[in-house]
Amino acid sequence: METVVEAAVLHRLSMPLRLPFETSYGREERRELLLVEVRTPDGDMGWGECVAQARPLYSPETVDTAALMLVREILPRVLGRPWSHPAEVWEWLTPVRGHPMAKFALEGAVWDLYARRLGRPLAAVLGGTRQEVAAGVSLGMAPLSALLDQVRGWVERGYRRVKIKIAPGRDRETLAALRQAFPGLALMADANGAYRWPQDAARLEALDDLDLLMLEQPFPPEDWEAHAALQARLRTPLCLDESIGSLAEARRAVALGACRVINVKPGRLGGFTPALALEAWARQAGVPLWCGGMLETGVGRALNVALASLPGFTLPGDLSASERYWEEDIIDPPVTLTPDGTIRVPEAPGAGWTVDPRRLARYERWSRTLRV
Ligand code: OSB
Numbered sequence: 316m317e318t319v320v321e322a323a324v325l326h327r328l329s330m331p332l333r334l335p336f337e338t339s340y341g342r343e344e345r346r347e348l349l350l351v352e353v354r355t356p357d358g359d360m361g362w363g364e365c366v367a368q369a370r371p372l373y374s375p376e377t378v379d380t381a382a383l384m385l386v387r388e389i390l391p392r393v394l395g396r397p398w399s400h401p402a403e404v405w406e407w408l409t410p411v412r413g414h415p416m417a418k419f420a421l422e423g424a425v426w427d428l429y430a431r432r433l434g435r436p437l438a439a440v441l442g443g444t445r446q447e448v449a450a451g452v453s454l455g456m457a458p459l460s461a462l463l464d465q466v467r468g469w470v471e472r473g474y475r476r477v478k479i480k481i482a483p484g485r486d487r488e489t490l491a492a493l494r495q496a497f498p499g500l501a502l503m504a505d506a507n508g509a510y511r512w513p514q515d516a517a518r519l520e521a522l523d524d525l526d527l528l529m530l531e532q533p534f535p536p537e538d539w540e541a542h543a544a545l546q547a548r549l550r551t552p553l554c555l556d557e558s559i560g561s562l563a564e565a566r567r568a569v570a571l572g573a574c575r576v577i578n579v580k581p582g583r584l585g586g587f588t589p590a591l592a593l594e595a596w597a598r599q600a601g602v603p604l605w606c607g608g609m610l611e612t613g614v615g616r617a618l619n620v621a622l623a624s625l626p627g628f629t630l631p632g633d634l635s636a637s638e639r640y641w642e643e644d645i646i647d648p649p650v651t652l653t654p655d656g657t658i659r660v661p662e663a664p665g666a667g668w669t670v671d672p673r674r675l676a677r678y679e680r681w682s683r684t685l686r687v
């Protein structure tokens with residue numbers, strides 16, 4: 316079956332977050348968003364989400380650099396060109412260096428479109444085997460009393476794992492209080508690269524007795540050696556996020572002993588195509604994976620849920636229900652949690668949700684249509 320993307324619509328949204336999200340690099344009250352809608356001549360469509368943020372603080376891209384790259388470099392390589400599998404589309408984008416989130420915004424939409432045209436759930440098309448995925452929640456930094464209340468609330472709802480953000484000086488005390496209040500909780504911490512080697516080594520070693528599930532990205536992305544040196548001194552597994560932009564980097568990280576676990580975000584890798592390659596490798600190498608999140612709307616979350624249904628994703632991800640992020644999500648039905656703390660993998664064709672045009676319009680700042 317051949318497909319041609321004849322038109323693409325960029326939707327630039329701004330949505331208020333239900334809870335402010337504070338990390339070591341800043342605090343956000345709103346999410347600036349970019350969605351990509353692709354259309355075929357026969358009226359089929361697919362949706363993708365660019366997971367870049369308003370400012371280049373997690374990684375070098377922003378929603379606005381991604382929009383520019385989609386218009387100038389990415390869409391011109393795809394519009395009007397017939398393909399029979401999404402991996403071909405990904406291949407066409409490989410001459411463009413960097414800009415992985417801009418690439419995945421389109422490539423994810425193409426996978427959704429492909430699965431819809433096959434009449435099959437995206438999860439099954441990707442090779443997913445699970446009917447439901449374990450849900451975790453990622454919480455921004457907050458005063459301890461507020462954080463304790465939040466964690467209690469999400470644990471009562473059934474979340475299977477809680478992650479908090481940490482930074483030097485805002486770490487041990489908070490984590491120890493959470494551990495004391497929730498002795499059996501699957502608890503982890505994410506530093507988004509805020510620590511420095513060697514001066515912060517002792518601070519991080521002091522977290523080793525808190526029975527954390529793992530410690531995510533303590534050092535900046537390029538500091539492979541620091542992660543390896545710390546991992547050698549810790550019982551707690553290290554997990555890398557920002558450092559891993561490709562399968563080659565995943566292999567290198569594991570070979571160096573820089574991590575024992577990998578957070579997979581298709582936007583950070585530049586597509587589902589490289590994410591699938593990483594999953595296949597990790598499965599045979601015995602490296603546990605989990606699916607990360609970037610405060611997506613339901614569009615991006617649905618794509619993540621599909622990916623997390625693959626067998627290599629053995630740990631609960633940063634996959635939460637719509638109500639964790641939004642007063643009202645833009646998809647129908649919203650993502651919900653089952654009573655046992657999972658998200659059901661949709662059985663409808665494609666990603667399995669539809670975008671509500673009225674809610675989309677409410678949050679849309681601008682849109683731009685590109686045609687062949
Ligand atoms: O480091 O995992 C991260 C959100 C934005 C940018 C980076 C990260 C995050 C999260 C939130 O931790 C995960 C989620 O979507 O729930």
Ligand code: MG
Pocket residue numbers: 505507531532556557578
């Ligand atoms: Mg992270």
